[in-house]
Structure formats: structure tokens, C-alpha cells
Amino acid sequence: MTSNKRRVFLKGTLAAGTVGVAVGAGLLAPSQLLAAWPEPAFKARGFDESLNAALGTTELPDGDISITAPEIAENGMVVPVTVETGMGDVTEMALFVEKNGAPLTSKYVLGAGAVPMFATRIKMGESSDVIAAVKSGGTWYGARQEVKVTIGGCGG
Amino acid sequence: MSTIRVRAQEADGMVTVRALITHPMETGTRKDSAGELIAPHHIQVVNAEVGDTEVMTAYWNTTISRNPFFQFQFAGNKGDTLKLSWSDNKGESDSTDVTIG
Numbered sequence: 415m416t417s418n419k420r421r422v423f424l425k426g427t428l429a430a431g432t433v434g435v436a437v438g439a440g441l442l443a444p445s446q447l448l449a450a451w452p453e454p455a456f457k458a459r460g461f462d463e464s465l466n467a468a469l470g471t472t473e474l475p476d477g478d479i480s481i482t483a484p485e486i487a488e489n490g491m492v493v494p495v496t497v498e499t500g501m502g503d504v505t506e507m508a509l510f511v512e513k514n515g516a517p518l519t520s521k522y523v524l525g526a527g528a529v530p531m532f533a534t535r536i537k538m539g540e541s542s543d544v545i546a547a548v549k550s551g552g553t554w555y556g557a558r559q560e561v562k563v564t565i566g567g568c569g570g
Numbered sequence: 571m572s573t574i575r576v577r578a579q580e581a582d583g584m585v586t587v588r589a590l591i592t593h594p595m596e597t598g599t600r601k602d603s604a605g606e607l608i609a610p611h612h613i614q615v616v617n618a619e620v621g622d623t624e625v626m627t628a629y630w631n632t633t634i635s636r637n638p639f640f641q642f643q644f645a646g647n648k649g650d651t652l653k654l655s656w657s658d659n660k661g662e663s664d665s666t667d668v669t670i671g
Contacts, residue, residue, distance in 0.1 A: 450615065450627075450629070451614040451615055451629055452629060456629070456631045491635060491636070492635045492636075493635075494639075496641075511633065514633055515599075516631060516632070516633065518631055519630070519631050519633045519634060520628060520629060520630045520631060520634055521628070521629045522626065522627070522628050522629075522642075523626070523627040523628075523629075524626060525618075525623065525624035525625040525626055525627065525644070526623045526624070526625060526644075527625060527644045527645035527646060528625050528626050528642065528643070528644045529584065529642070529643035529644060529645075531642065531643055532626075532628070532640070532641065532642050533639070533640070533641035533642075534628075534634060534635075534638065534639055534640050534641070535634070535635040535638065535639050536633055536634060536635060537597070537632075537633045537634070537635055538633075567635075
């Protein structure tokens with residue numbers, strides 16, 4: 415009995431391992447969603463490059479966007495940020511940290527009925543402006559706020 | 571046990587979702603105690619659906635904090651089921667269903 419269970423368990427682990435290898439080798443797409451992860455935008459180094467890769471523009475006219483983030487973050491590993499906008503017809507939002515090695519932290523695609531807001535916690539390597547971008551009526555708008563970081567949070 | 575803890579609460583037709591996901595969110599730049607780089611391991615996509623309708627999709631970099639927090643809102647109804655799922659760069663994933671309260 416015990417050995418049977420053990421065999422089933424081992425089989426399961428082996429199967430999972432094989433799938434993992436296949437995924438790692440790019441033989442299998444883990445999911446449709448994963449394929450949509452915009453890798454060039456997330457890997458882009460430097461703020462302008464990141465904006466271009468993520469938004470297709472470096473022009474961000476001022477928008478009615480509010481960023482709620484601490485003026486001073488003691489721990490750069492965990493910086494809470496909330497982005498909200500009063501603008502209409504919002505389809506996408508994005509959040510950048512200008513001085514992070516890879517500035518784009520996240521991008522949001524709003525579905526049916528979604529309110530144009532999000533809150534999350536991000537890592538900041540050093541003191542920097544945090545930039546929120548909002549796509550309203552097909553145009554990207556932006557806002558920025560400085561966050562001073564006491565202890566950087568990108569490891570290394 | 572699910573890696574996702576989520577609450578979805580409706581008020582005046584607006585559903586507020588607050589989720590905490592257990593995940594290391596390794597950047598790939600951190601070193602272990604032996605001085606070796608720890609490979610990047612991070613959530614790439616978070617998806618929220620009600621029925622067949624996607625209400626929010628988030629794409630995340632390594633710079634979202636460890637054990638991520640995510641809050642968003644959408645127009646919805648009490649009693650509906652919200653499905654929240656994530657997938658990471660190693661092909662791991664998880665999902666959970668929550669009834670909107």
C-alpha cells in the first residue's frame with residue numbers, strides 16, 4: 415500500500431518535471447496568457463527605451479492621474495503605490511520607476527467594467543520618480559511623483 | 571493550499587478586489603549565501619475573470635514586490651464568481667475562485 419502510493423507520487427513528480435523541462439525549452443507554451451507577456455518592454459533598460467517599448471511613445475502629456483506613494487520609503491523592497499485617474503475611455507495603464515534598471519514594473523489591460531485604478535507594491539533600487547501612464551481615448555498620458563528610498567530594494 | 575488569498579466585495583455596483591499571492595518574485599540579481607546568482611522567478615501574468623469575461627489582466631516584471639499585493643475594481647454583482655489566476659516565467663501557475671460578497 416505504502417509503496418503504491420509512493421510510486422504514484424513519484425510518477426506525478428516525474429510527469430511534472432518533464433512538462434517543466436518542455437516549457438523551459440520553449441516546446442510548450444505554458445498558456446495563452448504567458449505568450450502575451452510583453453518581454454521587450456519588461457527587459458528594456460533605460461527610461462526612454464522602456465517607454466518606447468511599452469507604450470510606443472516617449473511623449474506623455476500631463477493627465478488627470480493621481481499617484482499615491484510614500485514620499486520617503488524606508489524599504490525599497492516594498493513600496494506601496496496606488497494609481498487612479500478621472501479620465502474616461504481608459505484601456506491600459508502602466509507603472510514605471512525611472513531609475514530602476516528595467517523601469518517598467520507592470521502593465522494593466524482593463525476589461526469589461528474595470529475601473530481605471532490599481533494598487534500594488536513595487537521594488538525600487540534607489541530614490542527615483544515613479545511614473546504612471548494611462549491610455550485614454552487611444553492616447554497615453556502621464557504623471558510622476560518622487561519617492562525617496564532609504565534602503566534600495568533590487569538586491570545585487 | 572492555494573497561493574492566492576483574495577477578497578472581492580461589492581458596494582454600489584462596484585466590486586473591490588484585494589489579492590495577496592505567495593510568490594518569491596526573484597529578480598535574478600540577488601545572490602544566495604554561496605555568492606551564486608539566484609535565477610529569476612517571477613509572476614508574469616495575473617488574470618481576473620467573471621464568467622467568460624476578462625475584467626483585468628496585469629503583466630508584471632521582476633520589480634513587483636515579493637508576495638505581491640494587487641487591488642483593482644470593476645462594475646459587478648454580489649454572488650457572481652471571480653476567478654483569479656497567475657502564471658510565472660517557469661511555467662508555474664495557480665488559480666482560485668471567490669464569490670463576490
